[in-house]
Amino acid sequence: MSVSTSRPRPGVTVVTVDFPPVNALPVRGWYALADAVRAAGRDPETRCVVLAAEGRGFNAGVDIKELQRDPGHDALIGVNHGCAAAFAAVYDCEVPVVAAVGGFCLGGGVGLVGNADAIVAADDAVFGLPELDRGALGAATHLARLVPQHLMRALYYTSRTATAHELHAHGSVWRVVPRDELLLSALELAEEIAAKDGTLLRLAKAALNGIDPVDVRRSYRFEQGFTFEANLGGVADRVRAGFGTSEAKATTKEAQE
Template identity: 85%
Template sequence: MGVSTSAPDDGVAVVTVDFPPVNALPVRGWYDLAAAVRTAGADPKTRCVVLTAEGRGFNAGVDIKELQRATGPEAILGANHGCAEAFAAVYECEVPVVAAVHGFCLGGGIGLVGNADAIVASDDATFGLPELDRGALGAATHLARLVPQHLMRTLYYTSRTVTAEELHRHGSVWRVVPRAGLRAAALELAREIAAKDGRLVRLAKAAINGIDPVDVRRSYRFEQGFTFEANLSGVADEVRDTFGTDREEQS
């Protein structure tokens, strides 16, 4: 259980997240994920990173139960800072990051894939931000990188999800494959990227980030200010308290 890194192919590092039962990450998990991605990208032998997960879904966001157990602000502060670090680690990784997504990709999962360079998804993958149902705000910055503006707003306000095939039609998902073939498809793309000159790949990543019209770190931190406001006002706790213990997906 936790975050692990492997190197199945020359130039390719695979960072795998495994927090049963639904990959809802505790505070420490977000920091561990950030460290693993940054370490993999900093290795001069690495030319592409694949971000994947074990279990029933790619990512269910923040561990809501950890927040509910907290008696002070430390947990929400830790979750917000941890998410910001993990999202930034993916975006700022020195080499391209391919996200391999299966099952549900919710809340913080959107922050991860929205900052990735490419997404390969299984045909059972769904994507969404149930933040308003969980007493939280944030990651609209990253959802806006996956779908057009008005669809992003509709999805955000309703907490609805979209399928991998729908995102493929919008151009944000590179390939949709059967779940059994997800790892192979992600590694195929990663190997194609890793076949390039590593020095040029790193320059290309820096150049593309440099022309991005949105400063994603600053944009997400702006959103988080409203998350803090919701917590200080007590609204977030009221909504989180309605989170059922029998719900399988957390955000």
């Protein structure tokens, strides 16, 4: 279980998440990811970051089993702060971030890619928020950056997923490629971006963030308040109690719906 960093091309840093079996991150995983992205953005030699993942899918959100093992709310508070830190690290990264998404991208995964600057997706990629099936709320802020408003709401209420091709049609995915070409295609886009002047890229990133119509950090924190309300009211525990004993099986089922 790790978050690793590499530099396969000049000016390009790849941050890779590897938390088997389905890249559902525990509290420490979200903070490790945030630290790695921030460090890459601060590096003066980096002009573009690629966010990638090992394994079957890009990200399955938070580690629900970690929440279930905690008799109190420490894990919930930790993962909420950890997710907020990781999402903000991607959004505030001083250089552009390209997300390379293969397989399932669920829950917190949508939070990550929704804050990225560009998305390259494999043809097997699916995106969705199964939050209502997990006793939680959140990341609608980020899904709304990927699909139109009414589609976002329908996906959110039903816990259904959208395919990479559907997101490409909406303009939020740059390219859809075969799975075995995913990292190469993401690196090609990152390399094209990294060919620009590093100072100008940093200015461009700050300028584009500054003209965003929605403050993604404040919006996401507002959503999180309802997650806490669901937990304090007991509904979250009731819903999570029905979460399958096999996380990988549950994730696969949701990704196919």
